[in-house]
Amino acid sequence: MDDRHKYGEVHCDAKVLSTSPPINSHQQRCENVLRVVAQYFGLRMIDLLATTRRESKVAFARQIAMYLAHTHYSIPMGHIGETIGRDRTTVGFGIRKIEDRRDETDIDVILSCLEMALPHVGANGVHETGGTECSADGDHHGAA
Secondary structure (H helix, E strand, O other), X not given: OOOOOOOOOOOOOOOOOOOOOOOOOHHHHHHHHHHHHHHXXXXXXXXXXXXXXXXXXXXXXXXXXXXXXXXXHOOOHHHHHHXXXXXXXXXXXXXXXXXXXXXXXXXXXXXXXXXXXXXHEOOOOOEOOOOEEEXXXXXEEEOO
């Protein structure tokens, strides 16, 4: 099975209305990335943390989370691995797979959308600001 995914039309129109409190630890940041990615892909966080192999959509989402944790928050691969139950070399492999696909339009849109969402997640993992969230199905979810 080809590991490339088609997500249809993906849009992101995030608006920043306020700043969330700082997230202090590598583990908190990594868990926040996992929450945002799981929500985006319509998965459960437990799926991303499972130590057994999962379907390609879950593996892809996990690689996206590893990439974002490393690039957005500069979390070392060893710390990411500890949080998600993977070896740092596995984390490095996942990060490279996403880096290699960064020039694909759908991947770039997904990453840009998630990168905009990350600073707006509080320490408890809940979006604390208004604005619009995007999802893998291209739907927008406006804050009330």
